[in-house]
Amino acid sequence: MPAAESASRLAAFRPKLLDTLPGYGRAHFARDVGAGLTVGVVALPLAMAFAIASGLKPEAGLFTAIIAGFLISALGGSRVQIGGPAGAFIVIVYGILERYGLANLIIATAMSGVLLFLMGLFRLGTLIRFIPIAVVIGFTNGIAVLIMLSQVRDFLGLELASVPASFFAMLSALGGALHTVNLAALALSVGTLALLVAWQHAMPRLGPQKLQFSGKLTLIPGTIVALGLATGASELLALPVETIGSRFGGIAASLPAFVWPEFSWSTVRFLLMPALTLALLGAIESLLCARIADGLTEDRHDPNQELMAQGLANFVTPFFGGMPATGTIARTVTNAKSGAVSPVAGMVHALTLLAVVLVAAPLARHIPLAALAAILVYVAWNMGEWREFVQLRQYRMPYRITLLAVFGLTVIVDLTVAVEVGLIAACLTFIYRISSLTRAEAVSAQDQPVLASQDGQVRAWRLYGALFFGAVKLVEDMEHQLPARALVLDLKNLIYVDSSGADTLLDLARHCQKRGVRLILCGLAHQPLDIARRSGLLAALPAADVCPDLAGGLAAATLAVP
Known part of the structure; x- marks a missing residue:
């Protein structure tokens, strides 16, 4: 079975000439x-x-x-x-x-x-x-x-x-x-x-x-x-x-x-x-x-x-x-x-x-x-x-720099170096752009009235975009501003989490455990849910601390407050 699956991933060798011969006159x-x-x-x-x-x-x-x-x-x-x-x-x-x-x-x-x-x-x-x-x-x-x-x-x-x-x-x-x-x-x-x-x-x-x-x-x-x-x-x-x-x-x-x-x-x-x-x-x-x-x-x-x-x-x-x-x-x-x-x-x-x-x-x-x-x-x-x-x-400055750098290096240095530098510059630009689109928004008491009665002991954040190695600082910063009792993360709007993002969430879970703070994850689905399961993040949290939505997560968080 594995051999068959591996073979199916290879491209079939079929020239376009064979497709044009039927009806060829x-x-x-x-x-x-x-x-x-x-x-x-x-x-x-x-x-x-x-x-x-x-x-x-x-x-x-x-x-x-x-x-x-x-x-x-x-x-x-x-x-x-x-x-x-x-x-x-x-x-x-x-x-x-x-x-x-x-x-x-x-x-x-x-x-x-x-x-x-x-x-x-x-x-x-x-x-x-x-x-x-x-x-x-x-x-x-x-x-x-x-x-x-x-x-x-x-x-x-x-x-x-x-x-x-x-x-x-x-x-x-x-x-x-x-x-x-x-x-x-x-x-x-x-x-x-x-x-x-x-x-x-x-x-x-x-x-x-x-x-x-x-x-x-x-x-x-x-x-x-x-x-x-x-x-x-x-x-x-x-x-x-x-x-x-x-x-x-x-x-x-x-x-x-x-x-x-x-x-x-x-x-x-x-x-x-x-x-x-x-x-x-x-x-x-x-x-x-x-x-x-x-x-x-x-x-x-x-x-x-x-x-x-x-x-x-x-x-x-x-x-x-x-x-x-x-x-x-x-x-x-x-x-x-x-x-x-x-x-x-x-x-x-x-x-x-x-x-x-x-x-x-x-x-x-x-x-x-x-x-x-x-x-x-x-x-x-x-x-x-x-x-x-x-x-x-x-065009934006990264586009100009990439084009001119590749052009100048091609003419003055070497085509191989130019393509390598161009691809690296393009990758760095892409990483920067995607990381800038990833953001964390604090959930306010006006949005979720249940937070008003917790007196700051429960804090909730919504994460948007892709949590990857270029954007993990958003989660790392949360370690320095933990609430007294519970931290709720709404991950419904995360479209992608890489291994670095999953490791950062695991580190946050360990940090919360040492501080006696309850970490509750909400809205995990599709690829983020899959990597959370494979990385051991779900296993590191009690089942009650993984909720389908933000409302359920906040309801669970209130139980942690005396």
Whole structure:
């Protein structure tokens, strides 16, 4: 029986794909193929750009989008979510590479996959929603700033061998290389960025009367248009700019091969925190993305199944040359708006990228890195919630401090430290808020006339809120102002009592017994009654001193007064 109960607490492994197959027809397949092809085109430049920004070869991003994208769609808990490399991972992956090397990045990514799978298996998917929005916005905006800073070298065409991961070292290196600005690279990146902004903002405003095919043009991804024009301009004008071919030697037109990294068990323990950071960030990103997808499709995702799929994808992908993967908001929104109805669209997107790698990989060597840098700057800007900084005055001081602290620590120190500090700050704020809502009110003689005849020998209190470790001082203070004969506590309005609260009530009972004061508890019900029973509080009091309501408690208290 215990084994059966334990098994029932585990999440069932049931991909959303199985729920979409009944009634799935030719029309649905046509819509999924169209959406998958569109998303594949959108994902192509982003996958390469994210890999390059992370310090990896461009094919690492493509292999991740192919393998992880296929697995996340086929096994995930959302109908239209698209998985793959994400901008949020750039800073973490770059830091792991610089500190631990490629082999340990593979191990850390695989470890994060195991953690993600276990989180889903043990039904922790819903707990991710309890992470405060201030923490999420703080590190999202911080990551966006770091992504933009990491692209300054290629955006300006600086002659710099590598960009350090730490903030101040990065600023020092970039500042020292500003005299090497490549004007051709700068012009190309500015032109690419301007085209992306114009495509996003100006194109939808052009009506049919101004541009006959404006409706169809808006369906073409701006990143592909900008990348194609930038590559064409670079080749036709023979611009002296770095390309994928000049830095990486191009992209291999072949399937990824299995790679077993060389590592020692002594280094695995140092990878626990990086792996945990990858897992938490991947879980947050994927579940936030899935919630956005739910709003676009009027569907409901399974968070635990989604985490298990993310875990399997992140465990498999790094051994085939990939990088960490998660749900991607931009590609998921594109998928939903392109008419996707099932996870088949995400699988088609992965197959589309596979076809591009096998057929058109040689063309990628001509793509200028300045154009990819401009695309990443554009993505990072759209990724940030910049309006939150303008609207900070509308929020309370704890919210402002948490958001700004997480943002500053993400940029200056480290994402892991930022999330840890943010969660601690949010927890302390929550504890303070809940403790301030817990209060004790003295029952007056006007409210209960029976108290008027006791001449102060009986005192009664009503407790409200939650009696937990942050609010036990309310009960501790009562020990210093005990009445002569009886103390009555009305606990009807307590919604929660933790073990610290129960221990404090027990201490109060012992203190009352030493002073010869009768302690009477009233209105215990639900969770407070359960913990009072389990903690031994009820056993420590006579049955006559546990009453169903305040009136009964006061009536019992009068018997203690001669």
